[in-house]
Amino acid sequence: MGRHYRYIALVDWDRPIGNPLLVLRIHGSREEMYVPSYGWERADPLCRDWFVNVPITEVQALRLLPQLAPAEPLEDRDPYPQAMTRDAAEGFGTQWFYYAVETPEHPLEDPSTIVRLHYPSKSESWFTENLMWETGKAPGRRVRITEEDLHRLEQVLVRRRFGGADVHHYAIVNPLRPDAGHPSAIARVGPDGHQLYVGAGEWATTNVVSDVRHRFCHGTLIPLTEREAAGLAERWRPHPDSSRMRYYAWLHPGGEPAALKRAWEDGGGLYEETYEDGVWGARGTKCVVSDLEGRVEIDRATAERLGKVKDQRESGHQPDDGRYSYFAIADNEREDVSAAHGLVRSWEGNSGRTFEEKLNPRIDRWRSCLTLYEISTARDDSYAIPITEEVANGLRQILLDQFAARSAGRAPEVPRPLGSWVGSGKVTSARVDVRLLDSLRQVGDPVADAAVAELYELGQVDRVNELLAGFLRNGDKVPKGLPRLLRRYFAESAELPEWADHEVLERGQELWDRFTPHLATVLCGYSLPIRYGSAPRLRHTRRGMESTRLLQDVLTGGGLLDRDGRGLRTVQKVRLLHAATRRQRRSGAEDLPANQEDLAATVGTLSVSLLEGMTWLFLRPSERDREDFYHIWSVVGDLMGVDSRLLPSTYDDGVKLMDTIWRRGRAESLEGRELTAALERRCRDALPGELAVLVPGVIRRLCDPGLVDLLGVEPLDAAAWTALIDPVTALAGLPGGSPFDDRVFTPAWSGIVGKALLDADQADWNLPDL
Numbered sequence: 177m178g179r180h181y182r183y184i185a186l187v188d189w190d191r192p193i194g195n196p197l198l199v200l201r202i203h204g205s206r207e208e209m210y211v212p213s214y215g216w217e218r219a220d221p222l223c224r225d226w227f228v229n230v231p232i233t234e235v236q237a238l239r240l241l242p243q244l245a246p247a248e249p250l251e252d253r254d255p256y257p258q259a260m261t262r263d264a265a266e267g268f269g270t271q272w273f274y275y276a277v278e279t280p281e282h283p284l285e286d287p288s289t290i291v292r293l294h295y296p297s298k299s300e301s302w303f304t305e306n307l308m309w310e311t312g313k314a315p316g317r318r319v320r321i322t323e324e325d326l327h328r329l330e331q332v333l334v335r336r337r338f339g340g341a342d343v344h345h346y347a348i349v350n351p352l353r354p355d356a357g358h359p360s361a362i363a364r365v366g367p368d369g370h371q372l373y374v375g376a377g378e379w380a381t382t383n384v385v386s387d388v389r390h391r392f393c394h395g396t397l398i399p400l401t402e403r404e405a406a407g408l409a410e411r412w413r414p415h416p417d418s419s420r421m422r423y424y425a426w427l428h429p430g431g432e433p434a435a436l437k438r439a440w441e442d443g444g445g446l447y448e449e450t451y452e453d454g455v456w457g458a459r460g461t462k463c464v465v466s467d468l469e470g471r472v473e474i475d476r477a478t479a480e481r482l483g484k485v486k487d488q489r490e491s492g493h494q495p496d497d498g499r500y501s502y503f504a505i506a507d508n509e510r511e512d513v514s515a516a517h518g519l520v521r522s523w524e525g526n527s528g529r530t531f532e533e534k535l536n537p538r539i540d541r542w543r544s545c546l547t548l549y550e551i552s553t554a555r556d557d558s559y560a561i562p563i564t565e566e567v568a569n570g571l572r573q574i575l576l577d578q579f580a581a582r583s584a585g586r587a588p589e590v591p592r593p594l595g596s597w598v599g600s601g602k603v604t605s606a607r608v609d610v611r612l613l614d615s616l617r618q619v620g621d622p623v624a625d626a627a628v629a630e631l632y633e634l635g636q637v638d639r640v641n642e643l644l645a646g647f648l649r650n651g652d653k654v655p656k657g658l659p660r661l662l663r664r665y666f667a668e669s670a671e672l673p674e675w676a677d678h679e680v681l682e683r684g685q686e687l688w689d690r691f692t693p694h695l696a697t698v699l700c701g702y703s704l705p706i707r708y709g710s711a712p713r714l715r716h717t718r719r720g721m722e723s724t725r726l727l728q729d730v731l732t733g734g735g736l737l738d739r740d741g742r743g744l745r746t747v748q749k750v751r752l753l754h755a756a757t758r759r760q761r762r763s764g765a766e767d768l769p770a771n772q773e774d775l776a777a778t779v780g781t782l783s784v785s786l787l788e789g790m791t792w793l794f795l796r797p798s799e800r801d802r803e804d805f806y807h808i809w810s811v812v813g814d815l816m817g818v819d820s821r822l823l824p825s826t827y828d829d830g831v832k833l834m835d836t837i838w839r840r841g842r843a844e845s846l847e848g849r850e851l852t853a854a855l856e857r858r859c860r861d862a863l864p865g866e867l868a869v870l871v872p873g874v875i876r877r878l879c880d881p882g883l884v885d886l887l888g889v890e891p892l893d894a895a896a897w898t899a900l901i902d903p904v905t906a907l908a909g910l911p912g913g914s915p916f917d918d919r920v921f922t923p924a925w926s927g928i929v930g931k932a933l934l935d936a937d938q939a940d941w942n943l944p945d946l
Contacts, residue, residue, distance in 0.1 A: 182792070182877065183237040184918055185230040196230075199237050199244065207554070210237075212244050218554040231918045233892045234881060274326040277302075277316035286336070289314050290321075290329050307334055308389050308397055337399055342366055345405035346385060347398040348444030351465045353415060356398055360418065361444025362409055372443050373409055384443030393445035394465050415441075423479040426462055426470045432489060433482040434470075435462040451483050454539035487541065495523035495531075501799075502568035504603070505534075505547060509559040513603050514591040519571050520547050520560065535572055537579035562602040563594075564828060570594050570605070600788045601831030608836040612821060616772035621817035624755035627665035632759060634659060653740055669748050670739055673814045680804045681737050687805055688731035693930025694793055694923070695786060696724040700859055700933055701874040702789030703781045708855070709883050710777070710841025711848035713767075724933055726750065727782065730812055747815045754816070773837060776813070776822035780834035783809035784827070792878045793926045794919045802827045844886045852887040862936035863929065866903055869896040874929060877922075904928060 181203050185196040199210045200219065209219035232240070272294055276287040291302045291314050302314035321329070338344045343366035347359040362373040363385050372382035388395040400408065418441045426435040436451035448464050449456040464471070474482070505518030521542065522532040532549070533542035550556040563571065571594060578588040595603045636659060654666045688695070726746055730736060735743035754770040783806050790797055797805065806827040813823045824830045856875070860868040873892045876884050901921075908924035 181234070181881075182918070183232045183234055185232045185237075185240065187230060195243065196240060199232075199240055201237065206559075210241050210244060218557055229918050231877075231897075231921065233876070233894055233897075235891070236894055272323070274321050274323055275318040276321050276325070276329055277314050277318055279316050284319055285329075286332060287329060288316050289333065290326055291318065292326065303330060303333055305337065306397055307337055307399060309391060341402070343402065345400040345402060347400055347405075347408060348384060348388060348395050349398065350393075350395040350441065350444060350446040352441065352446060353418075353444075358412070358415075359398070359408070359444065360395070360415065360441060362400075362405060362412060363444070364405065373412065375412070375414070377409075382443045384445045387443075387447075388445050393442075393447045395445040421476070422464075423474045423476055424464050425472050425474050425479070425482055426467070427472065433486045436479055436482055436486065437462055437464050438479065439464045451479070451486065452543070454483070454487055454536065454541070487539065495525070499523065500565070502563050502565060502602075503548065503560040504563050504567075504571055505551075505558050506561055507558060509561060509597055512593045512596050513561055513563060513567065513571060514574055514594045516561070516571060516575075518547065518558070519568060519575060520545065521568070522548055535575060537575045540576060561597045564602050564604050564826075566605045567594050567603050595832075598831060598835035600791075601784075602828040604826070604828045604832055606824060606829040606832055608833055610836065610840065613773050613837070613840075616819060616822070617767045619772045619819070620758045620768055620770065621751065621755060621775070623665060623669060624751045624817055625758060627659075627661045628752060628755040628759055630659050630661040665752075666748060669751065669815060669817075670744055672736065672811060676736075676811045676814075677807060678737060680807045681735060681811065683804050684731035684735040684743075684808055685733070687801065687808075688728065690801075691790065691795065691797070692728075693934050694790065694795055694926050695727055696930035696933040697874065697926040698786050698789035698793065698878070699724055699727065699782070700855060701929070702792065702878040703785035704855055705852060705875055705879050705883060705887055705889075706785050706838060707777060707781050708848045708851045709886055710838055710843070711851055712843050712845040713773075713841035728934065730808065736808070736811060736815070744815070747812055751816045772819045772822060775816055775818045776833070777837050777841075779809055779813035779816065779818060779823070780830065780837065782812070784830050784834045787827070788831075789878055793922055795923060806830055842883075842886075848886065849888040852889060856889070858936075859929070859933065862932045864932070867900065867928065867932075869893060870900060870925060870929060873897050874925075900925070 181201040184200040184202065186198040186200060187196045201208050201210075201216065207219050208216040211217050272292055275291040275293070276284055277289050277291060278284055279288045282288040289303050291300060292309070293300045299311065300313055301309045301311050304310045334344060335341075343364055345362070345364045347356055348361040348363055349356055349359045353360040361384065363382060364371050364373075364379070365385055368379075370382050370385050371379040372384060374380050384393070384395075385397065387393045388397055420440070422439045424437045424439070425433050428434050437448055438451075438456060439446055439448040441447075446465070450462070462471075500521040500523050503520045503522070504513040504516035505520055506513060506516040508515070519535040520532055521535075522530055524530050530548075532545055532547065534545035534547055535541075536543050547556065547558075548560050551558055551560045570592075574591040574594075577591075581588040595605060597603050654663065658666070729746040730743040733743070734741040736747070738744065754775065757770040758768055760769070787797060787802050787805060803826065810823045810825075810830075814820070822833065824833055852875075856871050859871045859874075863870060872890045875887075875889050876892050879889075904921070904925050907928050
């Protein structure tokens, strides 16, 4: 189940596809933009809404990449329209634009001022005559500059303000000490760096000038001449309570804390911190200087008490049903999740809003966060890896142990492995025993094998085939005249397992109605090619597995619940086909054909792989849909005689098993290529003439590029694919312009292909002659 990408060219409405703004590649929920001279970078999925989306092949994408050039805003123009392009090219997130302001008196190298502009907030600040950054707009002609130019010109403005002097002196005042005659501090900046006057002619190193200038703390810089600074220093004395920590609270009407802050003076600047998640340090939304309404000064003991109240209240969020979705936050999606640096849980509220919380190891509590949102919009380059609750509990303990070790000054121990993600489903604690898989390659299905052996020994294969051919046409009752063991087989193999959930089985029709005909498209365009990629190891089990009829019979018309239903009878006949295949075993063959690993792969092809392939069609089954669909096919697996050890109880454990089976069997083979070629011919025959060219494109769009090359799928004819836009649009009844949106066009062609496959698949199954 290796990684593969879909490619999209993003163009303006008036721009040809041969000259796109950007090229996007998509793998699951991760979307990346190609940035010239940098390569592939994370991108905001929402940026696709800004442009026309044109699906292209990998070959086309590689040809277009050298033509891409970064879009730069022009001078004297509003940067926001270009900012969207820049966002798409460099990855969505915080962006800054810098300008020098020219006037007749001040050319570019000695500007009137400099401006920095933030996107997407559109907040603007300029460098004032007091040599500080202030929010607001500066008049004048703007010229776009680089960040390096900004820092250089900032020093030009500072030197100009001090008349070219090498040493710059400042008085520093803050909201608690606003008197410039008795400032909080005196500082200077020169060849010896940034220094703070501490009295008695002594100076100490400081960062306060930079902090005040860039608004990292509250305060104001008042430029001084060297003489003014010397006179002020002679009479300056530190304020007696300048080192005191002050605490503030904003309270709800009931007395519970809405916010807690503390503030202190350092080097003349007034710094502040917010109490969040059991610690001081967050910036918060309240300000001790500007948010005076409702502010109450408190002592330290009261602040600590209110902090505990705040912690307890903020830990009370939970879903109504008590069920969370857990994610490991990691730097690498393929590493073991024990290496993750964060743990997040999420759930959906009654209003449809999604909530998320992140574990804070410092206090072992969950705190509200936006981590998943930031990852999904490329503001965070981490990966959110879905994990089960059991794995989440293990990761939680690892994060707590690591924090405790670092707090004690020790290096954390190497954590025990928790499992790695295979690209779909959740990471589970289940372990796949490959030795068990190896041993089951010599095991068949004793019940079905005995029934088939009797047929061949009695020479009744033709008679039985004749009876079975009418089996699906005459009410699905077991026909009379079958040999004894075969009658016994049909009776015993119709019993559902005790663990079968009848309510879930009844949902089969609902799932079929919702996802047909896309299930047929995914089966032929994704699931079967994955199976064929392991053809040398996983012996093909004839048309019983290929037919889309098996899907329809199992999921519709009573499916498996009716003892004489088509679904149950179809499964029983497929099971007999497997037994017949084993009877034809060639002498000297290393493994038994249609063995237990083969049978597990058959079930996985129709469950796990189908659900995976749906995501490539922009059809995302819910977690309940996945589990119910998987449960139905696990029941089918039991009815087919699959060993219970190869029928994991959850979808996520099933994903892990199937990933192991596919990976260990993946190899290039003549058999795999022949099976794929036969599948392509069958699909072409099913489709209307002009749409037959869709077939290789469907497989290439859905499957890993490495797999399709392994199977010899012919290259996608881009011109032929593009020519299908009009006929697909007409057949699907799409509105004008929608073919450019892959999220609309892909399900459209999938529906057309799937319906044709379902209509064409009317094959019956017969037991082979020896």
